[in-house]
Amino acid sequence: MTTWDPALYERYKTYRDRPALDLLLQIPQDAALREIWDLGCGTGEHAAVLAARHPQAVVHGLDSSPEMLAEARRRNARVDWILGDIEGFAPASPPDLIFTNAALQWVGGHEALFPRLVGGLAPGGVFACQMPVSFDSDWHRTLRDAAAHGPWAERLRGVRGVRPVASASEYYDWLRPLARSVDIWTTTYLHVLEGEDAVVDWMRGTGLRPYLEALVDDGEREAFLTAYRERVYAAFPHRTDGVTLFPFPRLFIVARR
Numbered sequence: 250m251t252t253w254d255p256a257l258y259e260r261y262k263t264y265r266d267r268p269a270l271d272l273l274l275q276i277p278q279d280a281a282l283r284e285i286w287d288l289g290c291g292t293g294e295h296a297a298v299l300a301a302r303h304p305q306a307v308v309h310g311l312d313s314s315p316e317m318l319a320e321a322r323r324r325n326a327r328v329d330w331i332l333g334d335i336e337g338f339a340p341a342s343p344p345d346l347i348f349t350n351a352a353l354q355w356v357g358g359h360e361a362l363f364p365r366l367v368g369g370l371a372p373g374g375v376f377a378c379q380m381p382v383s384f385d386s387d388w389h390r391t392l393r394d395a396a397a398h399g400p401w402a403e404r405l406r407g408v409r410g411v412r413p414v415a416s417a418s419e420y421y422d423w424l425r426p427l428a429r430s431v432d433i434w435t436t437t438y439l440h441v442l443e444g445e446d447a448v449v450d451w452m453r454g455t456g457l458r459p460y461l462e463a464l465v466d467d468g469e470r471e472a473f474l475t476a477y478r479e480r481v482y483a484a485f486p487h488r489t490d491g492v493t494l495f496p497f498p499r500l501f502i503v504a505r506r
Contacts, residue, residue: 264440268499269295269350272379275432275503280375282306282345288335288366289313289352293321293328299348300327306345311338336362343371347378351499354380354411360423363502367427370506376428382435382498384413388448389456391480401464401473408459420502428504440495447493448481449474 273295282303287296290310300308309329312318318330335349335356347366356362367376383389389411396405417433424431444450449457457477464470485493 264438264497265351266294267438268379268436268501271436272348272350272377272501272503273298275501276346276348276375276377277503277505280345280373280505282375284340284342284344284371285309285346285348286311286338286340286344287328288338288347288349289355290321290330291317291352293318293324293326293330295348295350296321296328297324297326299346309340311335338366340369343369343374345371345374347374347376349377350379351381353378354383354414355409357412359412359415359420363420364423364427367424367504367506372506374506376424376502376504376506378502380414380500381411382414382500383456384411386498387484388452388481391484392452392456392460392477395473395477395480396460399473399476401469405460405463405473408463410459411456414500417500420500424502424504428506430505432501432503434501435498436501437496437498440497442493442495443491444493445487446478448485448495449478451495452477452481 283306285299285303285306285308287299287308287310290296290312293310296308296310307329308327309331310321311331311333313332313334315332318332321330335352347370353359353362370376396402396408417435421431421433442448442451460473461470464473485495487493
């Protein structure tokens, strides 16, 4: 299991928060929310927001990272924090809201997972999901290329990175028979990153982690980072003002049972 570093993940907090807040705004205001789950809750900020917005509801935050949940438990929030995997998610009672931000791209089998989640909602329940559309992005393609070419290739062959997400029309087809409404859209955020190693720093908080953890030798880890860095610099050059422009597409789904 990948070990997550909460401080590193939150280095670009403003950029990482914006899609989640945009998703929160699309939850129907007339939904009666009594049982809420945040799947892949991370450090718990959005679960805490949900608890504050819906004081009548029982809010659960599920994450597979003990490090992330340790940070979440530091919050003064009325949330039930639970260590567990999304693949095994089986709530005792049907949720009125399943909220999941930037988590399901790490889980495979969406053609079965998404209908299971939406089909398990209470009548009138809402499924609100945001996922990066990053598998075919330059920063992930260059990561896979760096992993496949070098003395580390065999050790990195089985590393589980982000999974490709399906097309918007496929998610619609999977969910429409189970939901009275399905709203799907994409947004590309243009992040303006500062620093010499901006994209690599971003990736250290997410996509690079499982690769770096698979390399136990510090020298080999640094050599791999150098190989990745060279590829990233070619795809994302610094601009004359010193910043790096980092376009980041994301897919949003709000389905109502």
